[in-house]
Amino acid sequence: MAKTDGVFLFIGTYANEAAARSDYDVVKELHSDGAVGSYDAAVITKDDKGKVHVNKDEMATRHGGWGGAAAGAVIGLLFPPALVGTAVLGGAVGAVIGHFSRGLSRADVKELGELIDTGQAALLIVGASTLEEAINKAELKAEKRVAKQxxxxxxxxxxxxxxxxxEVS
Known part of the structure; x- marks a missing residue:
């Protein structure tokens, strides 16, 4: 059973970016309907040179107070900064990386990072434990998926x- 104050992580892979964005829209709708609390999400793609591209919806109010830092922290754990094609690693992200690094084993990080292959897209969602039940009910269309509490x-x-x-202010 999930901790009521826990953090849930979902990564699903898709044949293309459009399919990942479609499921991302489902998650945004779940949030609008009140089915999930605070969350952050990003669509991730890798180009043919192995560079990781992060496509985020920057509407922080839609995500609660996490405003991009949670997904950025997970991406920072999964990929070396040199591979990330956009600047997602800011001060708030750095503050959260430490918490997530204690919550993920090295094996978890390796498994999640390897899930995203060149030519595919992925949807990364990180949020409150209430997210897990809502995602399971929504039946997202990911070809492969990893979900972790x-x-x-x-x-x-x-x-x-x-x-x-x-510190930033």
Whole structure:
């Protein structure tokens, strides 16, 4: 059973970016309907040179208070910064990476990173544990998927984000 204050991570792979975006739209609708709490998501693609491209919806209000840092932190764990084609690694992301790195084993990081192959797209979603049930009910169309309950609490993530925001201000 999921921790009520836990963090849930989902990565699904798709044949193309359009299919990943379609499921991303499903998640946004779930949030609009109140089925999920705070979350962050990104569509990830890899080009033929192996460069990772992160396509985010920058509407932080739609995602609760996480505003891009949660997905960026997971991406920062999965891929070396030199492979990431966009600047997703900011101060708030750095504050959250430490929490997620304690919640994911090296084997988990390797498994998640290898899930995304060149020529495919992926949808990464990280959020409160309530997300897991909503995603399962929504029957997302991912070809492959990995879902993990992280040993991290949402309150720890939110505290790290507030602390980083205070440092940035």
């Amino acid at each position: 992280l040993d991290v609490s949402t309150s720890d993530v939110e505290a790290a984000l507030k602390e980083a925001a205070g």
